[in-house]
């Protein structure tokens with residue numbers, strides 16, 4: 001089995017410690033790869049390489065159209081190797097292969113989208129109020145970027161950071177989650193093949209508290225972009241104050257899915273399942289809080305429970321599998337803890353609440369789709385991100401009440417509203433304090449539209465034009481065309 005290595009200054013290297021980590025398939029706990037395990041010293045080397053490449057190399061001054069061509073080449077290579085990448089992602093995360101194929105399409109589209117924007121990110125000429133002068137606003141790269149990503153969408157989340165940073169002329173150090181590094185390693189091979197110059201992209205592998213923390217602490221890193229949990233996000237924000245880095249934080253969510261009585265019933269039921277149980281609920285924007293109007297509540301709950309009972313858990317590589325395992329034993333234990341809390345809080349368990357009994361699922365970290373009714377806003381199960389296949393259902397009777405309930409968490413990542421009354425749906429959408437609101441749908445996201453959170457779901461945006469701007473500094477250049485003495489101090 002080949003060893004996964006770090007990529008520092010154009011070389012594939014192992015950690016100076018010689019430490020290794022086994023990467024586990026969460027479906028059966030088999031070892032699928034061995035990768036080198038770095039520490040702070042490896043991170044420092046990678047930061048140094050990125051610093052030198054930015055300060056002394058010519059990536060930042062390479063014409064943007066040329067950078068765009070290289071980023072487009074990366075998109076093409078991802079499409080070429082889609083099958084291999086999708087298999088690696090499913091082995092590493094347990095997600096279904098169909099989902100991984102879709103992820104790879106999305107990832108190639110992200111590189112392609114930003115490649116297309118490369119030479120369209122020009123500045124502007126300002127109408128200067130001062131005679132005989134010229135005033136321009138230009139966009140320049142930020143510098144050295146640290147990019148830390150999570151395990152749930154390993155390559156997708158990394159791609160949202162890699163593509164815009166490269167296109168804007170930055171150099172970078174990427175740190176994937178230590179438990180799901182395989183597709184990111186592979187894409188670094190593709191970036192090398194595409195011709196990204198030495199030192200521009202660097203990859204470090206290892207735990208967050210060493211390898212990752214070095215990126216957020218370092219005085220030589222100019223920007224840190226982080227996707228992950230809220231507690232880690234807070235630590236990164238503190239560490240980033242060391243040199244007042246630019247920061248973007250994409251944190252968790254506790255996303256409401258609001259169903260009015262006049263919604264298309266069957267579609268709303270179907271999508272409510274997809275909203276929460278897709279990828280075993282390990283989605284930052286999962287619709288884990290279902291808010292149903294009183295008059296249809298009981299019928300809606302019955303329909304959701306009936307459908308959820310049929311969800312087929314299994315090996316992500318089997319055609320009929322609809323959901324794979326959770327990522328790890330520890331993560332399953334965390335979810336089990338939340339289920340116990342919910343029961344103690346008085347939520348009514350109407351489905352699941354346990355590990356499946358099927359013999360073929362015993363080696364994986366499976367958990368049954370779980371539904372609680374009679375939930376209220378003051379419960380921890382309604383307030384805190386569980387990040388698993390757990391749905392809470394609340395009842396509402398007025399539009400004002402549901403808006404208040406939907407907004408009543410510390411998070412503000414995403415939410416959805418279902419109604420045939422478009423005026424009402426639009427009004428609710430405008431009142432939800434969230435970075436993304438879907439009307440009569442759940443989950444769509446694409447490279448062209450921005451993604452990010454309000455409130456404690458973070459700040460900064462990825463994707464869309466604004467996702468590129470995050471990786472630029474704005475500079476005003478003023479030129480006096482007829483310089484003359486001011487005469488103030490004569």
Ligand code: NAD
Nearest residue numbers: 149150151176177208209212213228229232250251252284
């Ligand atoms: P996590 O916070 O545990 O880890 C994320 C990354 O941070 C990993 O690479 C980890 O090694 C690193 N890390 C950990 N401690 C660190 C430290 N002290 N300094 C620097 N880096 C450190 O999150 P996770 O469990 O991997 O991912 C799940 C979380 O990610 C969920 O909360 C989910 O909502 C969130 N998420 C958010 C979005 C979004 O777009 N908002 C997308 C995907 C996932």
